[in-house]
Amino acid sequence: MISRSRAAFWATLALAGLVGLPAMAFDALRFRVQGGGDDLAQTLAASSLLVEAKNTGVQNPNDILAAARADYARIVGALYAEGRFGATVSIRVDGKEAAEIDPLATLARVGTVEVIVRPGPLYRFGQAEIAPVAPGTELSEGFSLGKPARTGMIEKATRTAVERWQDTGHAKADIAGQKITANHANRTLNAAIAIEPGPVLRFGRLQVAGQSAVSTRRIHKIAGLPRGETYDPAAVDRSARRLRETGAFSSVTLTEADKPNPDGTLDVIAEIVDQKPRRFGFGAELDSSAGLTLSSFWMHRNLLGGAERLRFDAEVSGIGGESGGTDYSLGMRLGRPATPNARTDAYIKTGIEHLDEDDYTSDNATIGLGFDREINDIASTRYGIEYRYSDVSDASGDTVYQQIFLPLGGTYDKREGLLNTNDGYYIDLGISPFFGLDGSESGARLTLDARAFEDYGQDSKFVLAARLQAGSIVGASVTGLPNELRFTSGGGGTVRGQDYQSLDLDIGGVESGGRSFLGLQTELRTRVRDDIQLVGFYDWGMIGEGSLPGSSGESHSGAGLGLRYDTGIGPIRFDLAVPVSGPGDNSGFHIYIGIGQAF
Numbered sequence: 001m002i003s004r005s006r007a008a009f010w011a012t013l014a015l016a017g018l019v020g021l022p023a024m025a026f027d028a029l030r031f032r033v034q035g036g037g038d039d040l041a042q043t044l045a046a047s048s049l050l051v052e053a054k055n056t057g058v059q060n061p062n063d064i065l066a067a068a069r070a071d072y073a074r075i076v077g078a079l080y081a082e083g084r085f086g087a088t089v090s091i092r093v094d095g096k097e098a099a100e101i102d103p104l105a106t107l108a109r110v111g112t113v114e115v116i117v118r119p120g121p122l123y124r125f126g127q128a129e130i131a132p133v134a135p136g137t138e139l140s141e142g143f144s145l146g147k148p149a150r151t152g153m154i155e156k157a158t159r160t161a162v163e164r165w166q167d168t169g170h171a172k173a174d175i176a177g178q179k180i181t182a183n184h185a186n187r188t189l190n191a192a193i194a195i196e197p198g199p200v201l202r203f204g205r206l207q208v209a210g211q212s213a214v215s216t217r218r219i220h221k222i223a224g225l226p227r228g229e230t231y232d233p234a235a236v237d238r239s240a241r242r243l244r245e246t247g248a249f250s251s252v253t254l255t256e257a258d259k260p261n262p263d264g265t266l267d268v269i270a271e272i273v274d275q276k277p278r279r280f281g282f283g284a285e286l287d288s289s290a291g292l293t294l295s296s297f298w299m300h301r302n303l304l305g306g307a308e309r310l311r312f313d314a315e316v317s318g319i320g321g322e323s324g325g326t327d328y329s330l331g332m333r334l335g336r337p338a339t340p341n342a343r344t345d346a347y348i349k350t351g352i353e354h355l356d357e358d359d360y361t362s363d364n365a366t367i368g369l370g371f372d373r374e375i376n377d378i379a380s381t382r383y384g385i386e387y388r389y390s391d392v393s394d395a396s397g398d399t400v401y402q403q404i405f406l407p408l409g410g411t412y413d414k415r416e417g418l419l420n421t422n423d424g425y426y427i428d429l430g431i432s433p434f435f436g437l438d439g440s441e442s443g444a445r446l447t448l449d450a451r452a453f454e455d456y457g458q459d460s461k462f463v464l465a466a467r468l469q470a471g472s473i474v475g476a477s478v479t480g481l482p483n484e485l486r487f488t489s490g491g492g493g494t495v496r497g498q499d500y501q502s503l504d505l506d507i508g509g510v511e512s513g514g515r516s517f518l519g520l521q522t523e524l525r526t527r528v529r530d531d532i533q534l535v536g537f538y539d540w541g542m543i544g545e546g547s548l549p550g551s552s553g554e555s556h557s558g559a560g561l562g563l564r565y566d567t568g569i570g571p572i573r574f575d576l577a578v579p580v581s582g583p584g585d586n587s588g589f590h591i592y593i594g595i596g597q598a599f
Contacts, residue, residue: 126188226341291321443476486513497558556582
């Protein structure tokens with residue numbers, strides 16, 4: 001015969017195995033579900049405050065009693081959500097029903113808590129009606145005759161019906177009444193929900209609540225709420241997102257007024273809290289070949305009272321690197337949202353840069369202006385004009401380039417996150433026609449950056465990631481652009497394991513980048529803990545003298561292993577890579593340390 005203490009021990013171990021609780025806050029917690037299967041038992045255990053108390057090591061007996069008393073309603077609610085309406089729940093604290101213990105009683109200790117749940121039979125929908133519904137509304141398949149009568153299905157179907165009315169301009173659509181009854185004789189649940197759509201409304205004024213250093217006129221312009229047009233909740237979401245993306249506000253909440261205006265319009269109230277206007281930051285990245293890169297920035301989020309963003313960036317790279325010398329850059333960008341309209345942001349920028357590479361040195365300066373235009377939540381375009389001056393010295397001598405660029409591009413971003421994506425894809429396509437001044441050549445520079453991510457397993461345990469890059473210079477010779485705008489390969493952004501920008505071409509006895517580039521990076525990320533990933537990767541790159549990527553030229557590859565530690569704001573990345581193929585020295589290894597995934 002098993003002793004009482006040993007039985008308590010094994011019961012606690014069984015519960016820990018069920019819900020992952022190694023801690024022991026009190027002597028024993030026995031959680032038994034009599035019928036319904038393991039899935040239901042896990043669902044009920046997950047809803048229990050007693051289980052949570054065991055998991056977090058709660059010691060106070062009165063806190064344990066409070067959790068026991070609250071668990072009646074929580075477990076019954078979880079049973080209703082699973083379509084179980086004839087259940088009984090018993091929670092006994094040291095042999096006494098928790099509901100019968102005086103809530104003001106002071107317990108010296110708690111020994112054993114026993115939870116016994118008899119779920120009862122599964123109920124099914126005998127009636128599942130919501131009316132009226134907007135044309136084209138499709139309710140959840142789970143809310144229909146004969147399906148398990150889960151209360152979550154009722155809530156989901158009701159929410160869908162209301163939202164579809166709101167999508168068609170009925171901003172104040174709501175539940176007018178509901179009748180939900182259980183028939184215990186035939187184990188069915190009848191649900192009838194009445195919806196009151198209300199009238200079609202139009203957008204009224206945007207009212208700004210509270211004080212802001214950003215002018216009210218500019219807040220209206222940035223939000224771009226379509227006053228006078230038929231109400232659309234998606235338009236409200238877009239307006240809130242545009243305000244947040246300025247960076248001028250720490251909090252943005254847009255809500256509809258309680259009542260419509262007599263003219264059939266509905267005002268929207270914006271509750272806004274300003275962000276601190278000034279911010280600075282710094283970063284560091286280590287590449288055992290390219291050396292250490294240090295960067296910093298300073299920004300003002302509301303320079304002139306219209307949410308203008310002024311930012312200065314400075315960077316020093318190549319510190320202690322094995323190739324070339326130290327590079328320096330300093331840049332400034334002033335951006336203004338909603339210029340000339342809510343969908344478009346304008347900017348001016350300028351910068352200077354000194355590059356000291358193995359094959360050349362370059363001093364260059366740029367100045368330009370441009371526009372970023374939103375198409376929808378996932379797509380955007382950009383266009384502008386830029387003047388670039390470069391003074392380059394290489395084995396062929398000194399060359400001065402003066403060119404005007406007309407950068408055009410578009411981005412389609414369906415990633416679920418930016419710094420640590422598990423699923424989705426990203427495509428960026430750019431074309432920059434350039435026109436030579438004072439003898440410089442003319443042509444166009446094209447680039448493609450496509451990334452795809454697919455997760456597998458429970459909680460995205462495995463993530464397969466791939467990146468395809470391509471570039472081409474057309475209408476100009478390989479020397480028609482300054483060296484830094486020609487295509488190279490090698491290093492963390494292209495082929496890990498190979499020296500930074502190590503793949504080049506012999507153009508008339510001069511080492512140079514190419515007119516085209518084709519690169520592929522692949523990773524398999526495996527989560528070994530909530531905050532740790534192991535990564536295996538293989539990279540390949542090719543540059544060519546011709547304009548067609550991949551048609552001819554030199555190629556190389558590299559592979560390695562990496563570690564990611566998730567900090568909450570982005571993973572810290574450590575990669576160790578070796579060269580696999582290609583010209584040059586294929587011995588040794590390279591180390592890459594930074595913040596964020598490699599791509």
